[in-house]
Amino acid sequence: MISLSWYPHGVPAPFFCRLPQSFTIPYRELSPGNGARPYLVLVLTGPNGRSGPVWGIVDSGADDSSLPFSYAILMGYTASTLRSEPFQQVGGAGAGYRATEPCTAHLPENPAVKVEMHPLFVQGAQTPLWGRQDFMKRYDVTFLEGQQRFIITTS
Amino acid sequence: MTVQEIQQDRLTTEDLSPYEGTWVAVRDGKVVASALDARELRDRPDVHEDDLLVLVPTRGAGTFLL
Numbered sequence: 001m002i003s004l005s006w007y008p009h010g011v012p013a014p015f016f017c018r019l020p021q022s023f024t025i026p027y028r029e030l031s032p033g034n035g036a037r038p039y040l041v042l043v044l045t046g047p048n049g050r051s052g053p054v055w056g057i058v059d060s061g062a063d064d065s066s067l068p069f070s071y072a073i074l075m076g077y078t079a080s081t082l083r084s085e086p087f088q089q090v091g092g093a094g095a096g097y098r099a100t101e102p103c104t105a106h107l108p109e110n111p112a113v114k115v116e117m118h119p120l121f122v123q124g125a126q127t128p129l130w131g132r133q134d135f136m137k138r139y140d141v142t143f144l145e146g147q148q149r150f151i152i153t154t155s
Numbered sequence: 156m157t158v159q160e161i162q163q164d165r166l167t168t169e170d171l172s173p174y175e176g177t178w179v180a181v182r183d184g185k186v187v188a189s190a191l192d193a194r195e196l197r198d199r200p201d202v203h204e205d206d207l208l209v210l211v212p213t214r215g216a217g218t219f220l221l
Binding site (some may be wrong): 019020021022023024025026028029030031032033034039040041050051052053054055068070071073074107109126127151 | 156157158159160161162163165166167168169170171172178192193194197204205206207208209210211212213
């Protein structure tokens, strides 16, 4: 199989030989003693052009990625680029704010693969979630619970 | 296909419980600033553009049902 290792870090391979790339990440604790979970750092870039790293949990139960509402402000979303949208969660129903303009997310170690997102911003939410219909469309995810790690592979 | 190990470091090296419910800026695993509001934190001069800005969950040690 062709190896892509001769491409310098961060330099995308030509499309004709771009093969799936896999990354393995250990479950980690937000702070010591909190319990290890599949946290993943993605770099988000908002409509305002500002970027920053964000910790989120890879969540196969989330249809789309969602973020605590304050991230909307940091990313430059306003009333004109958000619309109210209901959602369902374990604790019941609620209302969030769906981005009508996309933001992008990328793995810091693989900036060539951009994930376009229209995240749901939720008042009262405390943890970013990387969901199925955006993040997992670009990355297949395998949870290895026994090993306390997960693997993501470009799809 | 090779599998690359990434993001092996701890997210933080310190206990975040004193910051529950607030926003913190994390650099190299350490809290460098905190504030009640995300924008206030981002605009502080001692916070860098590439610092992680995190809302510290309350009761972070409990079971997560997301």
